[in-house]
Amino acid sequence: MDAHSQTVSNYITGGTGGAGGGGYGNGTGGDGGHGIGPTLNFDISANNLTMNNLHGARGIDILHQTVALAAIHDSVESFPQPRCHPETRVQMLKELRKWALAGGQPNILWLYGPAGAGKSAIMQTLARQLQGIERLGGCFFSKEAILRAEMEKLFIRDVFDLPIYLGNYHPFNVEQSFHDVHKYFHDEFGRIHRKHRKVMANVPSPWPSPSVLETLVQNSSGYFIYASTIIKFIDDTNYRPTERLAIVEDGSKESPFDALDQLYMTILCSVARLSELIPILCAIANFRLSVGWIEQLFGLADGDAQLLLRGLHSVLNVPSNNKDVIHSHHASFLDFLNNPTRSRNFYIGGSRDVGSFRIDELCEET
Secondary structure, three states, rough: OOOOOOOEEEEEOOOOOOOOOOOOOOOOOOOOOOOOOOOOOOOOOOOOOOEEEOOOOOOHHHHHHHHOHHHHHOOHHHHOOOOOOOOOOOHHHHHHHHHHHHHOOOOEEEEEOOOOOOOOHHHHHHHHHHOOOOOOOOOOOOOOHHHHHHHHHOOOHHOOOOOOOOOEEEEEEEOOOOOHHHHHHHHHHHHHHHHHOOOOOOOOOOOOOHHHHHHHHOOOOOHHHHHHHHHHOOOOOOOOOHHHHHHHHHOOOOOOHHHHHHHHHHHHHHOOOHHHHHHHHHHHHHHEEEEHHEEEEEEOOOHHHHHHHHHHHHOOOOOOOOOOOOOOOHHHHHHHHHOOOHHHHHHOOOOOOHHHHHHHHHHHHH
């Protein structure tokens, strides 16, 4: 072929037809309009020209139609994205970034922790850091309830116990950090004091008092889900921040924990055999019990307690053995279970006497 030959491929697709009209009553909506034909304009100068007119959608166009835009770490559709508060999770992010940039094996990382520990915020922040140094290959974040439900069925803990994965992944636990939560509360309360300066003009800073701040930090169990829920409630511009804080401290009026309650309700509703779960939760909340004790107390077969509680690993620490005590990851989860207005059908209050009698009876037998 001549050195000046040119080949041009034109991808030609028809326009999209207009949407059909809506039906009225029992009537049928109108048909959609016809698509407008394609328009192609070009001005090419060449000695020899080969032109290929290819009809139909290009592969890249088909892919664009199926992109989950909300799954991108900086997507506008999922704004505001969760991210770590400045100067928190510093060491953890440093270690994760080191792993991401090191390459080599293992090249799978399992970031795990209880519900509300901040896993999404940590990975969103890491993705932004890697993008900033042009080392982010890709990411996919999903908040879709259906996808989350399907993932729960996989029980990721069990997947990583398979022989194919043993030793081939890097486990990373998102541990509680009272220091980071204290930093978050301190900064956010300062921001709220400045933001609501007209109604807070006579409220001395720092606000609230150190004792109140420390109580909130302890109530968080070192996790951000409680802290962020409290801050969103107090930062409502329709109310005085001091009044909203008083509601949080009182705990008997309007609930500031709607988002937290929804999270706990979603987790509990996903568990099978709900009728058997409530008395077991009551026993766990009121007494220091192991899996083995639970099975004896409720006459369960060996292994049944683990099966009943396997869907609650995000809120309960359930040891893999039968001897260690089960405990809640969050103090707020126990508060939720003991409040009939918040937990509704999962309320465990009023059952302690029954549980105490059965435990005393069991102790006498053993």
